[in-house]
Amino acid sequence: MSAQNFEYKNAMTRLEEILSKIDNSEMEIDELAVEVQEATQLLRKCRQILIATEKNVQDALAELDG
DSSP: OOOOHHHHHHHHHHHHHHHHHHHHOOHHHHHHHHHHHHHHHHHHHHHHHHHHHHHHHHHHHHOOOO
16 A cells, blocks of 8 residues: 555545544534644645546556557
């Protein structure tokens, strides 16, 4: 498993934990702001990984067409 794969998987796992806590009303209002901030950072990281992966796939396909 690549480092990016590992980072993405961990970020998604943590996001699922945060969402589960929110859905189940398992957090105090003070904790909510902190968790939402963390979720935002995790989403940014996942988006960066997905964009980089998409570029790598497009580059690989372009080489085949080349």
